[in-house]
Amino acid sequence: MSSLSRWDDLAPRLMSAAVMLAVGALAVALGGLPFLILCALIGAGMVWELSRMIAPQEKGLALALAAAAALAVLLARLAPGGTGLAMLLLPSVLGGWRLPRNRAVFAAFALAIGLATFGLSHFRDASGPGIILWLLLVVIATDVFGYFAGKSLGGPKFWPAVSPKKTWSGTAAGWLAAGAVGFVFSLLTPAGPGLVLLSMLVSFAGQMGDIAESAVKRRLGVKDSSNLIPGHGGLFDRFDAILGATLFMLLISLFVSVPQVSP
Structure with a gap:
């Protein structure tokens, strides 16, 4: 492989990332219903992709499950007193009932998607835009620095049986980049120095999310979850x-206070 061919996907990746960042930044700044709708749409898209990967011939079912996923997140957030949280199970139950195969895989990931998109909206409303900015920057820094370090340095694979392209050099670079993001936020906000370690743990959780999605794709024999995003594949590939990372933060929030990462 020539040195130039290793970077041939960089331009579409950067262009797609710029569009996603612009839309995401506006929604995060607005918060409330606009951000909730964006989260619900992203979750619906991921559930649609997951269903299509499992049963590509069931196009109508994929759309129905996507609609159920969006509705579940909206109701979970808008229903009073958290009574709508049980709705997050709706896509998992429907998929487990109607899909012809890999029902447990779908049910687990559909629930994870619902919890994560619910969690993003919850964190934005409860703690302000700073926590979403920090979380996204940790994930982006992990991905960008891991991408360049892995492409440039190469070396031993992190988990070749599941993710053949992920290297230890890229993985470690992602941790360091995430720690740097946490360090900057710890200087500019009341979060304190503990945010550096937390950022690195969130980075690792994000990498495990990537690994989990890679494992599902290998199990189902697909390269990308879809081709919705040029240079990135599908929403599931990108998010x-x-x-x-969000599921990890939801777990952490059960035991300790969410860090104050707004100035």
């Missing part, structure tokens, strides 16, 4: 790390 798998955010999925893992």
Whole structure:
């Protein structure tokens, strides 16, 4: 492989990332219903992709499951007193009932997607835009620095049986980049120095989300979850790390206070 061919996907990746960042930044700044709708749409798209990967011939079912996923997140957030949280199970139950195969895989990931998109909206409303900015920057820094370090340095693979392209050099570079993001936020906000370690743990959780999605794709024999995003594949390919990072933060929030990462 020539040195130039290794970077031939960089331009579409950067262009797609710029569009996603612009849309995401506007929604995060607005918060409330606009951000909730964006989260619900992203979750619906990921569930649609997951269903299509499992049963590509069931196009109508994929759309129905996507609609159920969006509705579940909206109701979970808008229903009073958290009574709508049980709705997050709706796509998993429907998929487990109607899909012809890999029902457990679908049910687990559909629930994870629902929890993560619910969690993003919850964190934005409860703690302000700073926590979403920090979380996204940790994931983006992990991905960008891991991408360049892995392409440039190469070396031993992190988990070749599941993710053949992920290297230890890229993985470690992602941790360091995430720690740097945490360090900057710890200087500019009341979060404190503990945010450096937390950022690195969130980075690892995001990488595990990426690994989990890679495992599903290998199990189902597909390269990308879809081709919706040029240079990135599908929504599931792009947001798998955010999925893992957000689920980790939801777990952490059960035991400790969410860090104050707004100035």
